[in-house]
Amino acid sequence: QLQLQESGPGLVKPSETLPLTCTVSGGSISSSRYYWSWIRQPPGKGLEWIGSIYYSGSTYYNPSLKGRVIIFVDTSKNHFSLKLSSVTAADTAVYYCARQPTWHFDYWGQGALVTVSS
Amino acid sequence: QSALTQPPSASGSPGQSVTISCTGTSSDVGGYNYVSWYQHHPGKAPKLMIHDVSQRPSGVPDRFSGSKSGNTASLTVSGLQAEDEADYYCSSYAGGNNLGVFGGGTKLTVL
Numbered sequence: 001q002l003q004l005q006e007s008g009p010g011l012v013k014p015s016e017t018l019p020l021t022c023t024v025s026g027g028s029i030s031s032s033r034y035y036w037s038w039i040r041q042p043p044g045k046g047l048e049w050i051g052s053i054y055y056s057g058s059t060y061y062n063p064s065l066k067g068r069v070i071i072f073v074d075t076s077k078n079h080f081s082l083k084l085s086s087v088t089a090a091d092t093a094v095y096y097c098a099r100q101p102t103w104h105f106d107y108w109g110q111g112a113l114v115t116v117s118s
Numbered sequence: 119q120s121a122l123t124q125p126p127s128a129s130g131s132p133g134q135s136v137t138i139s140c141t142g143t144s145s146d147v148g149g150y151n152y153v154s155w156y157q158h159h160p161g162k163a164p165k166l167m168i169h170d171v172s173q174r175p176s177g178v179p180d181r182f183s184g185s186k187s188g189n190t191a192s193l194t195v196s197g198l199q200a201e202d203e204a205d206y207y208c209s210s211y212a213g214g215n216n217l218g219v220f221g222g223g224t225k226l227t228v229l
Contacts, residue, residue: 046220047207052217103152103170103217104154
């Protein structure tokens, strides 16, 4: 059974970079069939797609995040990571990682709450 | 403001049916047959219930069904059960490099 688990700091200071990692178990992140994605949910709000990476390394980002996002893969550790720079309080959210076969998300992690505060 | 519009709440009694709508534009919902629906119990991982407008993944009860007309997609839950009480989100492919837009979510209450 595929499992995804987010990890990272629960608290990040404004203007700094938010780093998160998603460790995949029960399957290979190098599979050619999937994208690997990040999605977030600010408190009291809906879900927002952040971006995805294909096994080949091609990346796709939400235009609304204006170049602050980088997603990369470490196949040797079977994990992929998110870096979101210049964070503000508006970036406070539960961050989810997910597998994306094509245009839907079929396996999700439990989510990691990240608070942006000084 | 979310890209796709969902009603904030919906409700029904056990055994009844309820339909949740998801309205987008011709650039997302109306332009592709790639609408998906997710059930989210707070504190847990969201669960895929429907993909490609009407396809049910293995293990999802056939009480859940999806459809689309124009720029509006719908999720119908028939034979409501207490365990169906959750937040439901729709999502759609939006073309090009925009791999996913979501709705604001609908809180389904089983009365």
